[in-house]
Amino acid sequence: MALLPLLFLALSFFLPLWQVLSQGLKAEGRWTAARLAQLLSDPYVLHLLRFTLKQALLSSLFSLALGFPLGWLLARYDFPGKEAARAFTLVPFVLPPITVALGFILFFGNSGYLNRFLIGLFGLSSPPIKVLYSLWGIVLAHAFYNAPVFARFVSAAWEGLDPGLTEAARTLGARPFSVFLTVTLPQILPAILSAFALVFVFCFLSFAIPLALGGARYATLEVGVYLYARVYLDQGQAAALAILELVIALGLTYLYIRGGGIFTSRGQVGRPQATVKLFSRPRQLFWLPYLFLSVLVFLGPIGAVIADSFTRPWQGQGPTLAWYGMLFSPAQSPFIGGSPLASMALSLEVAGMTAFLALGLGILVCWALRRMRSVLLEALLMAPLAVSSVVLGLALLFAFRRPPLSALASGPWSIVLAHTLIVYPLVVRVIRPLWQGLDPALVEAARTLGAGGFLAFLTVELPLLSRGILVAGAFAFALSMGEMTAVAMLSRPGLVTIPLAIYHFLSARRFGAASAMATILILTTAGAVFLWEYMGRRLLRGQA
Amino acid sequence: MAKLEARGLTKRFGEVVAAQDVSFRVEEGELLALLGPSGCGKTTVLRMLAGLTPPDRGRVLIAGEDVTPLPPEARGVGLVFQNYALFPHLTVFGNVAYGLRFGRRLPRRERSRNVRKLLELVGLSGYERRRIHELSQGEAQRVALARALAPQPRVLLLDEPLSALDAALRVELRGELRELLKRLSITAVHVTHDQEEAMAIADRVGVMREGRLEQVDRPPELYERPRTPFVASFLGRANLWPGVIVSLSSGEALVEVAGVRIPAKGEAPAPGEEVYVFFRPEHVVIGEGPYEAEVRHAEFLGDRWQVHARFHRLPLLLFAHRALGGKVQFRFREPPRLLRR
Numbered sequence: 001m002a003l004l005p006l007l008f009l010a011l012s013f014f015l016p017l018w019q020v021l022s023q024g025l026k027a028e029g030r031w032t033a034a035r036l037a038q039l040l041s042d043p044y045v046l047h048l049l050r051f052t053l054k055q056a057l058l059s060s061l062f063s064l065a066l067g068f069p070l071g072w073l074l075a076r077y078d079f080p081g082k083e084a085a086r087a088f089t090l091v092p093f094v095l096p097p098i099t100v101a102l103g104f105i106l107f108f109g110n111s112g113y114l115n116r117f118l119i120g121l122f123g124l125s126s127p128p129i130k131v132l133y134s135l136w137g138i139v140l141a142h143a144f145y146n147a148p149v150f151a152r153f154v155s156a157a158w159e160g161l162d163p164g165l166t167e168a169a170r171t172l173g174a175r176p177f178s179v180f181l182t183v184t185l186p187q188i189l190p191a192i193l194s195a196f197a198l199v200f201v202f203c204f205l206s207f208a209i210p211l212a213l214g215g216a217r218y219a220t221l222e223v224g225v226y227l228y229a230r231v232y233l234d235q236g237q238a239a240a241l242a243i244l245e246l247v248i249a250l251g252l253t254y255l256y257i258r259g260g261g262i263f264t265s266r267g268q269v270g271r272p273q274a275t276v277k278l279f280s281r282p283r284q285l286f287w288l289p290y291l292f293l294s295v296l297v298f299l300g301p302i303g304a305v306i307a308d309s310f311t312r313p314w315q316g317q318g319p320t321l322a323w324y325g326m327l328f329s330p331a332q333s334p335f336i337g338g339s340p341l342a343s344m345a346l347s348l349e350v351a352g353m354t355a356f357l358a359l360g361l362g363i364l365v366c367w368a369l370r371r372m373r374s375v376l377l378e379a380l381l382m383a384p385l386a387v388s389s390v391v392l393g394l395a396l397l398f399a400f401r402r403p404p405l406s407a408l409a410s411g412p413w414s415i416v417l418a419h420t421l422i423v424y425p426l427v428v429r430v431i432r433p434l435w436q437g438l439d440p441a442l443v444e445a446a447r448t449l450g451a452g453g454f455l456a457f458l459t460v461e462l463p464l465l466s467r468g469i470l471v472a473g474a475f476a477f478a479l480s481m482g483e484m485t486a487v488a489m490l491s492r493p494g495l496v497t498i499p500l501a502i503y504h505f506l507s508a509r510r511f512g513a514a515s516a517m518a519t520i521l522i523l524t525t526a527g528a529v530f531l532w533e534y535m536g537r538r539l540l541r542g543q544a
Numbered sequence: 545m546a547k548l549e550a551r552g553l554t555k556r557f558g559e560v561v562a563a564q565d566v567s568f569r570v571e572e573g574e575l576l577a578l579l580g581p582s583g584c585g586k587t588t589v590l591r592m593l594a595g596l597t598p599p600d601r602g603r604v605l606i607a608g609e610d611v612t613p614l615p616p617e618a619r620g621v622g623l624v625f626q627n628y629a630l631f632p633h634l635t636v637f638g639n640v641a642y643g644l645r646f647g648r649r650l651p652r653r654e655r656s657r658n659v660r661k662l663l664e665l666v667g668l669s670g671y672e673r674r675r676i677h678e679l680s681q682g683e684a685q686r687v688a689l690a691r692a693l694a695p696q697p698r699v700l701l702l703d704e705p706l707s708a709l710d711a712a713l714r715v716e717l718r719g720e721l722r723e724l725l726k727r728l729s730i731t732a733v734h735v736t737h738d739q740e741e742a743m744a745i746a747d748r749v750g751v752m753r754e755g756r757l758e759q760v761d762r763p764p765e766l767y768e769r770p771r772t773p774f775v776a777s778f779l780g781r782a783n784l785w786p787g788v789i790v791s792l793s794s795g796e797a798l799v800e801v802a803g804v805r806i807p808a809k810g811e812a813p814a815p816g817e818e819v820y821v822f823f824r825p826e827h828v829v830i831g832e833g834p835y836e837a838e839v840r841h842a843e844f845l846g847d848r849w850q851v852h853a854r855f856h857r858l859p860l861l862l863f864a865h866r867a868l869g870g871k872v873q874f875r876f877r878e879p880p881r882l883l884r885r
């Protein structure tokens with residue numbers, strides 16, 4: 001049975017990856033590193049590399065600066081809407097990056113909502129805030145996207161601290177601030193470092209945001225591979241760059257996993273942390289600027305997208321549904337080379353198939369890893385985790401040109417496969433710990449009652465995992481809906497999903513259409529996750 | 545022919561020997577308890593009987609049939625788990641019906657008739673639709689028992705079925721459990737670390753230590769005539785004095801213990817051998833006697849005093865009706881027994 005997922009990965013992942021390697025490392029039928037060496041002396045490539053690392057570092061620092069206070073608030077204070085704020089920290093997992101990019105353009109852009117408001121307020125002649133189409137636009141958007149990750153890690157670690165330690169420090173005479181520096185901070189530092197490593201990898205591999213906000217000048221390695229493969233049409237160069245990126249990303253992932261052991265913080269000990277009501281003391285008014293800033297940065301862009309989707313395309317009063325009308329008419333749109341309705345149908349189809357395949361593959365992988373404890377098997381079965389979406393897209397782009405995968409070339413299969421490979425490791429991460437947490441005696445009880453191994457799985461393990469499977473399926477669906485990197489690599493006329501359509505509208509500066517589509521996308525992805533979570537809870541109420 | 549037989553069951557987990565050459569027979573309708581401290585391998589033996597752990601060596605026979613190669617679902621054994629392992633996603637009915645539905649594949653109507661009968665048997669009529677998390681510990685224990693009995697197993701195995709309960713309920717339920725198993729004349733193996741429970745419930749008790757079965761006997765024999773120092777000290781309170789055999793005469797030996805010669809009976813090896821002299825506190829008669837001990841302290845236990853004394857530097861435990869102090873004379877009600885070291 002372990003052979004089944006291995007076979008699937010061999011055909012859809014390892015074989016295509018091999019083709020990328022041979023494209024990038026072979027010249028005239030011989031293996032050579034010449035192309036890689038040449039790449040490393042190319043000033044543009046070096047610029048890409050430097051820029052990618054630089055923006056990833058800055059983005060991680062900004063995410064930390066924006067996210068740490070939020071984690072602090074969640075861990076130490078009580079305030080109305082706290083649960084909503086906590087749920088909000090899940091946003092990066094469900095909000096497609098292209099909608100974030102769109103929101104930033106609409107809100108922080110030179111003629112965006114913020115600048116227009118400030119110009120109107122102070123009677124200025126030029127926009128006071130110019131961050132877009134520069135390094136800082138990308139960094140700010142990444143910070144928006146990844147600050148919630150820091151908030152989650154920090155609040156979880158902080159809430160898990162033993163309050164006895166800070167109390168001990170206080171009774172020994174330390175003031176609150178030095179207690180924070182000498183007792184609290186050292187204990188949550190591992191969580192901060194873990195989050196930093198994770199966010200750094202995210203930003204290093206970011207695609208849609210630098211593509212939409214940076215363009216060719218502020219391109220990351222990920223964007224570079226895309227540009228070579230799909231814009232400059234230089235397959236060899238694209239493959240070589242992909243190999244370079246693969247090596248770096250593997251190194252980063254390795255560091256993250258190795259670091260993971262060091263960085264993990266201890267679990268909950270003793271009593272829970274006491275919380276304080278926010279603004280119960282005048283000193284806490286210092287939180288106001290942060291709250292103002294975070295509302296601006298977090299809610300501004302999302303609000304701008306939704307507001308813009310109801311704004312008339314030309315000067316006029318009152319909201320309009322014209323953009324939504326356009327999306328739901330079957331008319332072709334020249335900007336996306338097809339009808340928006342077809343894009344939406346395609347996205348739903350792809351996301352549905354992806355959720356189904358990723359769940360199947362994920363469950364099989366969990367099952368195999370449960371049966372056979374082998375580091376090699378685990379590395380093989382989880383390998384797609386270490387490969388970026390662009391590289392994966394490139395691999396499948398090559399693979400779908402020749403047998404055996406060329407047989408599937410007609411439909412959206414290449415995108416479905418890419419999404420399945422991107423998403424199933426997440427399915428494994430959700431389901432595997434639940435499965436490991438199941439009491440093995442339950443299956444043994446089923447066995448002694450006369451059910452064979454597979455029947456016991458179907459009647460005992462599967463129902464008990466169903467909640468996790470529902471959640472994983474919802475996340476798989478939402479991620480596939482919002483994924484744009486692999487789609488951009490694999491798209492062809494007539495195969496344009498919602499995120500790609502948004503990108504095309506955005507490039508053509510059709511903001512209303514882009515916003516309407518982005519609003520629909522946000523509602524679908526967030527809706528899928530929250531509805532399934534809610535339904536799952538309702539359906540399985542009272543069960544473990 | 546024994547209903548259940550273990551022949552030389554052996555299992556190692558890496559360096560740890562969980563079971564070493566364990567053999568025993570359980571007759572039709574008999575209740576055998578496997579008793580031992582935690583980690584002695586008794587649960588491993590039970591799991592090998594159930595087919596959940598494959599033995600390294602040895603065979604399991606049920607009604608003369610070698611079931612060693614069979615998977616658990618094909619053996620016809622029922623197992624009551626230590627933490628009950630009730631399926632949390634099913635109701636009480638669903639749990640009890642599980643083996644009838646997926647094991648014996650009975651039609652629906654027959655299933656519900658059987659389940660109703662079983663729940664009545666364990667005193668839980670009307671609990672069909674309850675959810676597992678709504679049950680008390682005692683109720684969960686009964687459901688687990690009903691579930692294991694439902695497919696009419698040839699042998700019932702119980703893994704510490706009472707250990708999760710509080711003390712009073714444990715005593716109450718162990719009486720009920722024995723009564724029920726006897727009424728159904730089920731062949732059963734009961735694993736426990738509680739010697740009182742083992743003796744109260746079982747027809748015979750097997751004492752395990754470090755993977756080995758040291759002795760299998762009816763509870764009175766086990767208590768009165770233990771064959772090893774471990775069995776002697778694990779069941780009840782025991783005095784074990786090291787000594788050397790001085791001389792042997794018909795059925796009795798003279799043992800030198802701390803410089804004093806004490807007559808003892810039992811299987812005696814040759815003179816000069818090192819042995820233990822074993823007797824229980826209640827075998828000691830205080831008052832007149834050839835021996836003298838010095839009382840260290842006494843504890844009041846309600847119905848009697850437990851007295852800690854010294855017999856020439858050897859610890860001596862005895863029972864008295866009053867608090868003793870100073871030096872006391874004592875004798876043995878019957879000669880102590882010899883145990884090999």
